[in-house]
Every structure is written in C-alpha cells, then in structure tokens.
Amino acid sequence: MHKKLFIPGPVEVRQEVLEKMSTPMIGHRSKEASELQRHISDNLRKLFYTQSEILLSTSSGSGLMEGAIRSCTAKRAAVFSVGAFGKRWYKMAISNNVPADIFEFEMGKAVKVDKVKEVLNTGKYDLVAVTHNETSTGIMNPIKEIGEVIKNYPEVVFIVDTVSSAGGTKIEVDNCGIDVCLTSSQKALGLPPGLSVCTFSEKAKNRAENVKNRGFYLDLLALYKYLKKKNYQYPSTPSLSHMFALDYQLNYILNVEGLENRFKRHIEMADIVRNWGRKYFELFPEEGYLSNTLTTIKNTRGISVSDLNKELAKRGFQISNGYGDLKEKTFRIAHMADITVDEVKELLDNINDILDLK
C-alpha cells in the first residue's frame, strides 16, 4: 500500500511529474539538451527572483552544499547553525580543509542577527553559510534580515541552503543579497530526489576564481564555465530524467498554479498544522520563525510517535519522527510541494482518530 508522504522529503510527487521521469533519452550534447537546461534556468530565475546564473548538479542537495562552501571560501567561513543541517555545512568545510567556524543557536531557536553582526565585525570571515529552513527543528531563519547585515561587509559571500523551502515559500535571492541559493528536487519543488540546483552570482563566481582546490565534480565554477562555453550544457552526463520532470513542474508552478498561489497554499497548510499542534500539543520552534513547509511538534502528551506512524501507515499516511536526539520528543509533519489543504486536514483527522483527540 502506498503511503502518502508528509515527511520532509522525498515528498508526494504528482502523477504527471512522475510520468515525465519516463521520457525517452536524448543525447546530452544535443541542441535539445541545451534548450532543456536553458529553459529550466530561465524558469528557476523567476522562482528565485534573481538575475544570477543557475547551475544544476546531479547530486542531492548535500552535493551542492559542499560545492558551494568549498568553491566560495577563500579566507574563512562562518556557519550559523540552528540544527542538524547547519552542522552539516560545518562538517563539509572541515572535511575539505576549508577554514571555518560554527556559531550554534539553541535547538528550536532562529539565528540571531546581532550575532551575525558581531561575528562579521571580527573581519575574519569572507563567507556566511546559513540554513533557511532547518528540517530538524522546523525553524525558518530570517534570511532577509541576515542579508541586510551582510550587505555591510562587501567581502562576504552569502550562501543559503533552501533545500526544504524553495518552491514552497518566497525567497527573493537578489533582494536578500544571496550569492548562492541552493535547493534540491525532492522537497517543495515536488519532484523525486536526484537533482539539485543553485543560483550563482557574479560575486560568487569572482570569489571562486580566487579559490584553489575546488575539486572537480562539485566545483561550482567548473559548472558555470562549462555552461557558458557549451551553451547550457553540463560537464558530465546529467540526470536528463530529472531535467524533463523539473522543466514540466516549473511550468506548472509558474504558469498553472502561479507562484503567489503556491506560497499562499503553503501558508494555509502551515496554519492548519500549527493551530492543530498548538491545540493538542505545543510547537517546538520559537514563534515568529515557524517554517512554512514543515511543523515540528513537541510531544507533550508522551505518545509513541513510532506507534502513531505504524497506525498511520495502515491508513496510507506517513509523518516523521523527531530528528536525531529529538526522536520521540518531537514529531514532524511536512506540508510542502503539491499536497493540498484537504489532504493535510485528512491526515490530521486520522491522527485525531488514532490518538482519540477531541
């Protein structure tokens, strides 16, 4: 029995999008392949509200995260972390001998803008890495405010992981001063996993030109240069299946549903889940920084989350237990991509029924 996924990726994928994954192959050095990538790039620029170039990577979001922090740090990276995926930025830097420091905030709290200011005032850093939407806690960081601070430090490249938010909430890349904004296919974009994408500003490009030891496959500058030289092609063989599906889905997002409608629907779904969470449990993340794509709920009733998921599975649903140490202490309901308001309500009704909540 198929389980409808309310987990923070992979998400439920629309049938039409799944079908595009079956498109017959074309040569990756053909005009069609160039046109396909160019079309995707043009549409992603709209989704990200940016003039920057778009890079594709046949990898999970982690691949592009590593590529970004390694390609764009010349001096020292400052990682501001509010959970597991923030820590991942730091691990990636260290494992590539990229000088970096991590500044951690309590689980469930957002990045404090004053801290960013204080850290950058040391003059030690030329890159800031932030997780926009931290799926381990359900926090959505204030990237607009962080970006405002960073604008005062012209040397600093700003890279943001929007893996679980892009496509589900408005991210104005140029307005926020983001140099590399990356996401992957299997979250709010509503595709299967296997492809990641990012914006790549002129500033990021200039920085990468001055970074040695950028590696090969995840080198953002290599992706950029190849694309420019070879008319929107990819240095190795890309996942064409994902590109066909992404091209189709971007057209749907931009021209059928419409970006504003999509963001509104995500807020609506988030509100329903939050209000349910507040009524029967408590919300884990601090108010004011709640994610629009995922809600983390404190298990104040001491239920067995794992048993709840077993019961839900019998009814064709799946939610997520807490992440890492938060397992059983919290649980997570993702409300992203193409799930509808009615489907969210149906899920909550089923949980109410299983837990006998009134």
Added chain:
Amino acid sequence: MHKKLFIPGPVEVRQEVLEKMSTPMIGHRSKEASELQRHISDNLRKLFYTQSEILLSTSSGSGLMEGAIRSCTAKRAAVFSVGAFGKRWYKMAISNNVPADIFEFEMGKAVKVDKVKEVLNTGKYDLVAVTHNETSTGIMNPIKEIGEVIKNYPEVVFIVDTVSSAGGTKIEVDNCGIDVCLTSSQKALGLPPGLSVCTFSEKAKNRAENVKNRGFYLDLLALYKYLKKKNYQYPSTPSLSHMFALDYQLNYILNVEGLENRFKRHIEMADIVRNWGRKYFELFPEEGYLSNTLTTIKNTRGISVSDLNKELAKRGFQISNGYGDLKEKTFRIAHMADITVDEVKELLDNINDILDLK
C-alpha cells in the same frame, strides 16, 4: 522524432525500464528503501563477480571517479591513460591536491603492462587508476593483465573506471584484483543517467581509513560506513527513481537475458560493426584491444560525419562524432545496453544507403 541512440551514453532505454523511473516515492529512511538498496547490491555483486561491498552514488560516473581517487590515495596515484577519460582521472587528483602522475599512451593504443611494472617498481605509488573502456578512442584495456602485475605490489590499490563497459562485457572484479570498480547507469547497464555504482574492497576501505581530507559527498568511506550502520541506506537522499529502475533492470540482465547471453550479444554486435568498419573504412584503435561496446572508425573516406549524423537524424538514428581533437577524423558507433543485433544492422544499412557504400 525520437532518435535511436548509438552514442556512448546516454543509451536507448527499454520502455519497461523507463516506466520504472515513474515509481511513486517512498521514504528513504524506510525498510523498503533498505531492502531496495540491499537487493541492488546483491545483484551488482553478481554482475561484477565480486564479494566486495557495493556503494551507490547519486552522481554521474565522474563523481565516483573523483571519490575513488581522492578517498584511496594516501601516498601517490599512478594514472595510466589512453585518452580523454584517463586524463580525467589525473585532473580529478590534481584538483583535490592528491599527489599523482600520469602515464600516457598514444591515442588508439592500449596500456602496456610492462610500463605499469616499471612505474610500480619505483615504489612511489600506492594506487593505480585505469580506464577499462576508453570511449574517446574505442580501446578496451587489458585489466586482467594489469591486475596480475599489481598483485605483486600489495600496497597498491587498483581502481578501474568501467563506466562504458560494465554490463556489456565480463568484468571479474575479484579475479582481476580490482579494489574499486565503478560504473554509471547510462551506458551498458541500459538506464537513464543519474546514478553511479562501485565495488569497494576491504583493502580500499582500509586505505581510505588512512586518508585524510576525503571530502564529504563523494567520500567512499562515508558511504560505506553509513550503509553498514544504517542497514543499506544512503547518507543523503538518493535518486530512488534510478534505484527502482536499476533493481528492475538488474533482474532482467541476470535472470531474463542472462549475463553470458548479454556478453555474447555485445560481442556479436561489436563484430558486425568492426567488420563493417574494416570493409569501408579502417578501425582507429589497435587490434587486440577493441572495445566490445563501442567502435571508433577512422574517417578514411573523408566524409562529413556531421552531415552523416544529420541524415541519420531524419531516419531516427544518432551516432557520435569523434571525441575532441578526433572530431571528423573519426566517428563512433556505440553498440551497448539493450540494442539488438538487428538494430545494429539496420543502422549500418542506413549509413550504407546515405553514403552510397556497396
């Protein structure tokens, strides 16, 4: 109009395999995901004739190549190169500050085993990297003989790029003493591009334990450790679509067509194309080392390869021009994956007709 692909990847993919790419999503931390990866690993062990562990990477073959040479070189890598993909090994090492030397053979010639012996006798190297099937020239290197030499140097880890040969010709990984044998989905395995796989020996694992600076996403040891700890799961979110399709296709290769039949069919197709090439042109690579999956033909008639491909496109076929500097001086016909003998004959009949060859 769809063009049937006789290019060295992406290849023509069977309809049933394409359809598996549309399988609805499952959680990548579920029991089903573990079972899927374990089943793929068991079957790949049969395909590679090995007892080694199998690693999957959501990347093109280049990603795993970089991961292998970076993760497994502690002292210095010796790259034996017979063309563009051999050079790529070297570039990957250098771009990661991995000490390496390249030993190049003339385009169209195979690696000479005596040279390997001579190089390893210096005692400078603890890793040998070789391309099995060099798609830029159509050479299939004698990995069995190279492996025999390497067995005399117990310190040396042997890594082989079988990207365009695995699944189309017998590669006995354990018999050849290969520690990391890697390939990707879009060649002789007959899948869309986007996933790569490798064998990972105990010796490769022990080596990687002693290598610092292995990076994150392409770190073979990290993939291995995660798989062991988390019961055949993948550290980030893998391309589940490719895994569904690969699982299906491996069952077809092993249990429907059968490995021996598959290899025999590839030899049959290769013989037909070679004989045609010898009759009307000349073969580019040296006899004795001809690839079973791809034939590179010297353009002794001075035809316009690009015009030929345009005419073929009108009839629904696509072959490859020469690679890089060999463009128009050679052309390449791939005969791999699930293309049939009759389809190869049909292609050649069409070329004969277009070029008026009798």
